[in-house]
Amino acid sequence: MEEKKLYPFRFCTLMDEYVWGSDEFKLADLGYRDSLIRDGWLAGNALSEVMDTYMDRVVGDNVYKYWGRQFPVQMKHIRVRGKMPLRVHPDAGTAMQRYDFLGREKLWYVLRAGKDARIGAGFRRDTDASELFGACADGTADSLMHIETPVSGQFFHIRPGTPHFASGDMELLEISESSPLDFCMCLWGQELNPEEFDSSLDLTAALDFIDYREHRQPAAPHSHEGDAVRKLLDIPEFTVTELHLTDPMHIYSEKFESFILYACVRGAASVQLEVLGQSVSFPMDAGQAMLVPAECPDFLLVPEGRDTLLLETTVAPREDEEEAAASSPTVS
Numbered sequence: 001m002e003e004k005k006l007y008p009f010r011f012c013t014l015m016d017e018y019v020w021g022s023d024e025f026k027l028a029d030l031g032y033r034d035s036l037i038r039d040g041w042l043a044g045n046a047l048s049e050v051m052d053t054y055m056d057r058v059v060g061d062n063v064y065k066y067w068g069r070q071f072p073v074q075m076k077h078i079r080v081r082g083k084m085p086l087r088v089h090p091d092a093g094t095a096m097q098r099y100d101f102l103g104r105e106k107l108w109y110v111l112r113a114g115k116d117a118r119i120g121a122g123f124r125r126d127t128d129a130s131e132l133f134g135a136c137a138d139g140t141a142d143s144l145m146h147i148e149t150p151v152s153g154q155f156f157h158i159r160p161g162t163p164h165f166a167s168g169d170m171e172l173l174e175i176s177e178s179s180p181l182d183f184c185m186c187l188w189g190q191e192l193n194p195e196e197f198d199s200s201l202d203l204t205a206a207l208d209f210i211d212y213r214e215h216r217q218p219a220a221p222h223s224h225e226g227d228a229v230r231k232l233l234d235i236p237e238f239t240v241t242e243l244h245l246t247d248p249m250h251i252y253s254e255k256f257e258s259f260i261l262y263a264c265v266r267g268a269a270s271v272q273l274e275v276l277g278q279s280v281s282f283p284m285d286a287g288q289a290m291l292v293p294a295e296c297p298d299f300l301l302v303p304e305g306r307d308t309l310l311l312e313t314t315v316a317p318r319e320d321e322e323e324a325a326a327s328s329p330t331v332s
Contacts, residue, residue, distance in 0.1 A: 004041065006057055006293040008271045008282040011035040011047070013077075019190050020082035020167075026263065026289040029071035029178050039282075047071055060258045060294035062317035072102070072315050073238050074178045075263060075289055080117070083167040085196070086141055086186040090209045091160035092237075095181050105237040106158040106176040109311060110150045111265060114169030120145040121156055121164040122215020129207045132163075136186040136203050146215040155232050155240075161211035173263055175313055177237050238315050245269055245308040249301040253294060258314040260292045262301075267308030272300040 014025040014033055027047065028035050034046040042050060051071055056064035063072065078084075089095075089104030096102070108119070124146045135141040145163065150156075150170065158164050163185055166172060183206040184197040192199060230242040243249070245267070253260055262269075264284045271282045271292060283304065284290045292299065301310075 005275070006042075006054060006295045007040055007273070007275075007280075008296065008299075009040070009042070009050075009291045009293070010038045010282075010284070010288060011291075012038050016195055018193055018196055020084045021078065021080040023196075024077040024079070026075040026077060027071075027261065027291065028074045028076070030074065030180055032180070054293075054295075057295045058259060058291075058293045059315070060256075060317075062257045063259070063294070063315050066318045067315070070102070070178055072178055073261065073313060074176055075261065075313070076174050077111075077287070078108075078166070078172040078174055080166045080168065080170045080172070083188050084165045085184050085188065085190065086120075086136070086163055086165045087182045087197075088163045088185055088206050088210055089158075089160055089179070089181050089183065090206070094160075094209050095179060099181060101181050102177045102179040103160055103237070104177055104179045104181050105160065105235060106174060107233050107240055108156040108158060108164075108166075109173040109175070109232070109240075109265075110152055110154045110156075111171040111173055112152055113150045113154075116168035117150055117170035118147055118167045119150050119156060119164070120147050120167075121158055121217075122146045122162045123212065125214050127212050129210070129212065132185075132210070132212070133203065133207070139186065139188055141186045156217070157233050157235075159211070161209050162215065163210065173265070173311065175238065175240055175263075175311070232311075236316065236318055238313055241312045243301075243310040243312055245301065245303040245310055247303070250298065251292075251301050252298045253292065254297050256314045257294070257317050259294050261313040262290045262292070263311040263313075264288050264290075265309040265311060267303060267305035269308050269310060270302045270304050272302055 011027055016023045025033055029047045034048050037043055037045050051069045092103035120142055123144050127144055135144055183201040185203045228244045233240045264286050266286050268285050273280050
């Protein structure tokens with residue numbers, strides 16, 4: 001029997017409501033949050049089940065070799081209508097050694113920002129654990145922080161150890177590693193919601209990995225492709241590119257050696273594949289995410305509306321530590 005081919009997946013979303021707003025998972029493989037495929041012959045299957053069965057066919061040989069059966073990134077739509085608790089996440093080494101999870105490299109992309117929208121990320125000056133602990137205890141931690149007034153289309157690379165929060169009226173698209181590790185530093189007088197934070201992941205547990213230095217936003221990678229294609233973030237954990245789609249774009253996924261995850265920010269688009277000699281279209285509307293498995297070697301990305309804007313996420317191949325050491329020259 002001929003093996004069934006994988007196809008672009010859309011997902012059922014998962015919504016969590018909080019006092020300050022909501023998180024809507026567009027794609028998750030976290031165990032307690034696991035996205036279900038919405039369409040096609042795999043409809044109703046969880047992403048984790050598809051990863052267990054099809055593994056490298058979903059993410060690509062090189063990605064699977066390094067990351068294994070957990071899908072390596074997650075995506076959620078954050079709606080803020082109050083003041084989000086101050087949080088921080090650890091680096092990969094701390095996350096794995098202490099909690100057996102991935103780290104939490106994170107990108108925030110501003111979808112919409114009201115007049116009162118604010119994002120705090122990192123400190124406006126050097127500080128220390130004692131000063132921070134006192135400020136979190138009395139609810140004045142935001143006075144220590146670097147605060148920005150965001151605008152639509154702005155993005156923030158939130159590195160491990162960087163305290164951060166959002167407040168006011170805004171919507172964010174968060175792309176991060178597949179990890180639940182956000183540590184709650186300050187609740188601003190709100191009650192701890194066990195659905196949002198593990199109570200053991202608190203300020204005390206985070207004090208030794210927080211970056212207390214004055215915050216400096218990392219420079220964005222240089223984009224050579226012009227205004228239509230803007231690379232936002234290019235780190236070993238994932239790469240995010242903004243695509244202003246005005247004409248059909250032929251995508252050769254083999255060059256990425258990875259799955260490709262799209263989020264439609266505005267407009268509409270479709271992924272068009274050749275299946276048994278016929279063109280099949282997989283539509284994607286504003287607010288939807290679509291995962292194109294690595295098994296789909298090439299396809300057309302076609303705008304279906306005016307002013308179509310997509311975010312494209314891939315994961316570059318990585319050497320494991322043993323291979324990297326073996327391939328490195330010996331210094332005598």
